[in-house]
Amino acid sequence: MKRSxxxxxxxxxxxxxxxxxxxxxxxxxxxxxSTDDLVFVEEEKYLxxxxxxxxxxxxxxxxxxxSTGKPLLISSHPKLVFARAARLLQDGSHNGEGGGIHATAIxxxxxxxxxxxxxxxxxxxxxxAEIGESTRIGAGCVIGxxxxxxxxxxxxxxxxxxxxxxxxxxxxxxxxxxxxSDGFGYVRDAKSGRYEKFPQxxxxxxxxxxEIGANTTIDRGTLDETRIxxxxxxxxxxxxxxxCRLGENVVIAAQxxxxxxxxxxxDVVLGGQVGIGEHARIEEGVMLGGQGGVLPNKVLRGKxxxxxxxxAQPVRQYLKQLAALARLGKKR
Numbered sequence: 095m096k097r098s099x100x101x102x103x104x105x106x107x108x109x110x111x112x113x114x115x116x117x118x119x120x121x122x123x124x125x126x127x128s129t130d131d132l133v134f135v136e137e138e139k140y141l142x143x144x145x146x147x148x149x150x151x152x153x154x155x156x157x158x159x160x161s162t163g164k165p166l167l168i169s170s171h172p173k174l175v176f177a178r179a180a181r182l183l184q185d186g187s188h189n190g191e192g193g194g195i196h197a198t199a200i201x202x203x204x205x206x207x208x209x210x211x212x213x214x215x216x217x218x219x220x221x222x223a224e225i226g227e228s229t230r231i232g233a234g235c236v237i238g239x240x241x242x243x244x245x246x247x248x249x250x251x252x253x254x255x256x257x258x259x260x261x262x263x264x265x266x267x268x269x270x271x272x273x274x275s276d277g278f279g280y281v282r283d284a285k286s287g288r289y290e291k292f293p294q295x296x297x298x299x300x301x302x303x304x305e306i307g308a309n310t311t312i313d314r315g316t317l318d319e320t321r322i323x324x325x326x327x328x329x330x331x332x333x334x335x336x337x338c339r340l341g342e343n344v345v346i347a348a349q350x351x352x353x354x355x356x357x358x359x360x361d362v363v364l365g366g367q368v369g370i371g372e373h374a375r376i377e378e379g380v381m382l383g384g385q386g387g388v389l390p391n392k393v394l395r396g397k398x399x400x401x402x403x404x405x406a407q408p409v410r411q412y413l414k415q416l417a418a419l420a421r422l423g424k425k426r
Contacts, residue, residue: 095119095183096130099151103167106178108153112165116150121180124149132167132183134176153179196233214251226263238274244302258295258314262302268330270309274298277313277336277354292316294336301325307332307348316354323360341378353390361397369404382406 097105100114119130124140127133127149134153135144141161144152151165152158153172169175194212195201201219211225214233219225223237226244231237232251241255244263249255253267256274267273276294283290296315300322306312307330314320316336322328323342333351334340341360350364353372358364363381371390376382379397387404388394394401396408403412 097183099165099167102132102179102182105182106167106169106175108167108169108175110165110167111159112151114165116165118150118179118183120183121176122149132176132179134172136172208245220257232269241274250308256298256314259298259300261300262304262324264303265300266305268306268308268310271306272311273300273306274314275311277316279316279336279354296320296336298322301342304328310334313338313354329366335372347384383409 096117096119098114099110099116099118102118103110117130118132122131122133124133124144124147127147129148129150131149132151132153133144133147133149135141136155138157141154141158145161145163151167153167153169153176155172156168156170158166159168167175195207196213196215198215199213199217201207201213202221204221205219205223207213207225208227210228212230213219214231216233217231217235219237220239222240224242225231226247228245229243229247231249232253234252235249236254238255238257240257241259243261244265246263247261247265249267250269252270254272259274279292279294280289281292294314294316296317297319298312298314299319301324303325304322305327307328309330310328310332312320312334313336318337320336320338322340323344325342326340326344328346329348331349332346335352335354337355338352340358343360344358344362346364347366349366350368352370355373356370357375359376359378361379362376365382365384365386367385368382370388373391374388375393377393377395380394381400383400383402386402386406389405394406400409401407402409
């Protein structure tokens with residue numbers, strides 16, 4: 095979608111220098127930009143390269159004020175403004191243009207699909223499901239009975255959302271994700287040695303502005319609910335078990351696995367391939383490095399403290415232990 099620089103500047107909170115009528119279509123790197131693309135620079139040493147590029151306009155910090163050669167959007171945080179501009183320019187481009195329900199989609203008569211919503215090819219919308227305004231459901235998705243999806247969500251192709259799941263506004267779910275599936279819960283019969291399934295009848299609630307990566311799976315609660323807090327960002331190939339409760343603005347990198355009944359408080363950052371045992375608690379602001387492991391029932395606390403290793407320890411302590419082991423190996 096093309097938008098004028100003036101419109102972009104007003105929407106993202108940047109100061110415009112130059113021709114505000116210039117139309118922008120997208121964003122790009124400095125090397126790959128074309129005449130209707132925006133680029134950004136965070137450091138003054140890259141400004142000349144951006145001004146000499148093919149880009150139509152440049153987003154830059156205060157150091158660029160007074161520069162000439164291209165229109166500028168000036169901000170104290172150019173990378174954040176660039177991200178907002180990209181989202182603005184991409185608005186409406188996910189899952190195709192236009193609106194309405196594709197002829198091959200199957201929608202139950204009792205489903206409520208709001209004005210401006212899009213349902214793609216071969217998608218299935220089950221009974222009593224609700225799809226909010228301007229939400230886009232991609233090709234081949236299955237939206238289960240009674241599922242509620244808010245406004246301006248984007249559900250990419252081949253996503254499955256089980257009954258009993260609620261998505262807030264502006265949620266993004268990437269292709270292949272499975273939301274609200276049964277948790278991994280069984281009871282063993284001591285006499286026969288067989289495992290019998292424990293009921294998985296809870297719910298999954300995903301709050302506003304959450305993004306869920308491709309092929310990620312999030313289980314419903316066993317008897318209560320699994321909840322993902324507002325603004326949380328989850329990478330590809332992440333698994334979140336039943337009864338987990340994630341706070342707001344949590345960031346989880348790829349291939350992380352959470353067992354059941356884990357609490358992750360606000361602003362926690364989990365690196366790639368982190369593993370956390372059941373009933374553990376990660377308190378507000380903790381950072382856990384890649385391949386870190388937390389044993390069941392353990393608590394990590396310390397806002398702004400970085401942990402690493404298995405079992406996870408503060409980084410300084412962990413590195414001291416590694417150094418001690420290395421010295422011991424040399425002595426031997």
